[in-house]
Amino acid sequence: xxxxxxxxxxxxxxxxxxxxxxxxxxxxxxxxxxxxxxxxxxxxxxxxxxxxxxxxxxxxxxxxxxxxxxxxxxxxxxxxxxxxxxxxxxxxxxxxxxxxxxxxxxxxxxxxxxxxxxxxxxxxxxxxxxxxxxxxxxxxxxxxxxxxxxxxxxxxxxxxxxxxxxxxxxxxxxxxxxxxxxxxxxxxxxxxxxxxxxxxxxxxxxxxxxxxxxxxxxxxxxxxxxxxxxxxxxxxxxxxxxxxxxxxxxxxxxxxxxxxxxxxxxxxxxxxxxxxxxxxxxxxxxxxxxxxxxxxxxxxxxxxxxxxxxxxxxxxxxxxxxxxxxxxxxxxxxxxxxxxxxxxxxxxxxxxxxxxxxxxxxxxxxxxxxxxxxxxxxxx
Numbered sequence: 001x002x003x004x005x006x007x008x009x010x011x012x013x014x015x016x017x018x019x020x021x022x023x024x025x026x027x028x029x030x031x032x033x034x035x036x037x038x039x040x041x042x043x044x045x046x047x048x049x050x051x052x053x054x055x056x057x058x059x060x061x062x063x064x065x066x067x068x069x070x071x072x073x074x075x076x077x078x079x080x081x082x083x084x085x086x087x088x089x090x091x092x093x094x095x096x097x098x099x100x101x102x103x104x105x106x107x108x109x110x111x112x113x114x115x116x117x118x119x120x121x122x123x124x125x126x127x128x129x130x131x132x133x134x135x136x137x138x139x140x141x142x143x144x145x146x147x148x149x150x151x152x153x154x155x156x157x158x159x160x161x162x163x164x165x166x167x168x169x170x171x172x173x174x175x176x177x178x179x180x181x182x183x184x185x186x187x188x189x190x191x192x193x194x195x196x197x198x199x200x201x202x203x204x205x206x207x208x209x210x211x212x213x214x215x216x217x218x219x220x221x222x223x224x225x226x227x228x229x230x231x232x233x234x235x236x237x238x239x240x241x242x243x244x245x246x247x248x249x250x251x252x253x254x255x256x257x258x259x260x261x262x263x264x265x266x267x268x269x270x271x272x273x274x275x276x277x278x279x280x281x282x283x284x285x286x287x288x289x290x291x292x293x294x295x296x297x298x299x300x301x302x303x304x305x306x307x308x309x310x311x312x313x314x315x316x317x318x319x320x321x322x323x324x325x326x327x328x329x330x331x332x333x334x335x336x337x338x339x340x341x342x343x344x345x346x347x348x349x350x351x352x353x354x355x356x357x358x359x360x361x362x363x364x365x366x367x368x369x370x371x372x373x374x375x376x377x378x379x380x
Contacts, residue, residue, distance in 0.1 A: 004130065005057060007042045009050040009076070010065040010092065015115075016043045019063060022119045028127055037130055047071025051079055059087050061129055063113075066093030066104070077107035088133045090125055092117075161204065164197040207338040210269060214345050221263045221349075223374055228258045228267060228292055228299060235271040236290065239279060247285045250275070254292035260299045261374040266346045273339040274303040274366050281364070282307035297372050298352075304365040310358040318356060319344040343368065350374065 008019045020041040027038040042057065044050040047068045053059065062080075066073040073091060080087060091104040094115040104112060110132060113125050171190045180186035236250050243250050271290075278288040282305045291302040310318075319340050340354075343366075347354045350370045358364035 002036070003038050003040050004060040004133075005042060006039045006061045006063065006126075007044060007050065007053055007057070007059045007087075008063045009044040009047070009068070009073070010063070011045055011068045012065075013045070015065070015092075016045070019122065022122050023126065026123050026126065028130075037134075039126075047073065047076045050076050054080065054085060054087065059085075060133060061126065062087050062089045063092055063126075064089050064109075066091055074103055074107060077104065077109060081108045088129050090129055161201065164201050167197050168194045204338070207342060210342050211338055211345070214342065214349070221266070223261055223263055225259055226262055226264055226267070228260060228262075228301070229254050229256065231264065231267050232271055232290055232292055232301075235268065235275055239272070239275050242276070243279050243288065246279070246282070248279055248282050248288060249286075250279075250288045250290065252290045252292075254290070255294075258292050258294060258299060260370060260372045262350070262370065266349070270301060270343050270346055270368055271303075273343050274301070274368070277339060277366075278303050278305035278307065278364070281305065294372070295369075298369045299372055301368040301370070302365060304363060306363045309360045309362050309364055310356075311360050315356055315358055319354065 006023055008016045010016050010019075020043070023039045023041055027036050029036045039061075042053060042059070044053050048071045050062075050064070050068075051071065054062075064073045064076055073093070077089060077091075080089065089109045090111045090113055091109045092113045092115060110129050111125050113121065171194045174180070174190060175187050180190070232252060232254060236252060240250060275288065275290065282288065286306040288306075289302075289304045291300070291304070293300050293302075344354050347368055347370065352368060352370040354366065354368045356364060356366050
């Protein structure tokens with residue numbers, strides 16, 4: 001049960017005790033919370049004491065009388081506004097008028113309660129104010145969490161871009177200083193390494209564009225009935241050059257046709273990422289097997305390799321942004337660390353799943369399961 005502190009500020013002792021009696025018995029459960037709300041009550045008999053308590057105590061709700069001796073309720077509101085105190089205020093007064101309501105609202109009052117009021121009216125207004133308070137604090141918490149995640153994301157991104165830029169810059173300075181002599185051919189390996197680094201940056205940028213389009217919802221999705229088999233064949237053909245450089249064999253096991261409702265480009269992204277990873281993290285002369293099949297109203301995409309594999313701890317970190325498995329076997333493997341997180345996000349768009357099974361030094365199998373039919377209208 002969560003306790004909120006309520007300060008009842010009124011120069012009438014009977015009013016303070018009446019409010020306290022009602023609120024001490026009041027408790028209710030809010031949506032999305034697994035506990036109930038109850039109230040701890042504090043009292044102030046004038047505006048000056050109200051400000052003193054607000055300075056000392058973290059007050060959540062303030063029931064503030066409009067007309068009090070020495071310092072009025074409006075003056076207290078002005079002080080709260082000036083000091084930027086996180087308190088939700090309900091004005092209570094016997095002098096109910098439009099001018100009073102406007103003045104109170106302008107100075108930050110959440111609601112207005114005219115005297116005399118019934119216990120039920122009090123409970124209703126306090127419950128509404130509590131819901132608003134909890135919602136505001138949750139929104140603030142989520143905004144702060146989002147800000148921290150964004151900062152972490154940008155920090156990692158800056159690091160991922162800074163490393164290849166620094167490498168290319170150092171290579172260029174070696175060439176500028178003629179470190180390998182005057183013969184151009186002496187710099188072939190430097191040029192080759194620079195191009196590899198630049199290709200890694202290009203891949204990172206393209207992956208970032210895919211990621212932001214998916215997360216922002218700005219990527220236009222065109223769901224229609226498509227055949228997965230030709231898409232898989234095209235991905236294999238595109239990546240066969242990369243595989244042949246290390247004598248890695250890619251095979252496809254699939255029916256003649258396998259149709260589902262999907263966006264063509266999203267399936268390309270899934271297959272390209274899974275197959276390219278199976279090649280990059282494979283052993284020389286290894287094998288990659290792509291399996292497409294239907295099972296329980298789902299299309300299964302399975303990509304297996306005979307590569308370096310992963311430990312259980314390494315597998316647990318997959319599918320997060322900028323996560324790459326780093327060890328002696330992978331230190332020369334370049335990548336953005338975004339590919340698998342993009343695959344997961346796309347699978348989630350279809351209410352699908354992605355999983356991995358892997359054994360160190362034996363190989364890995366990635367499996368994506370997508371429903372055959374989507375709820376949206378299919379374009380033939």
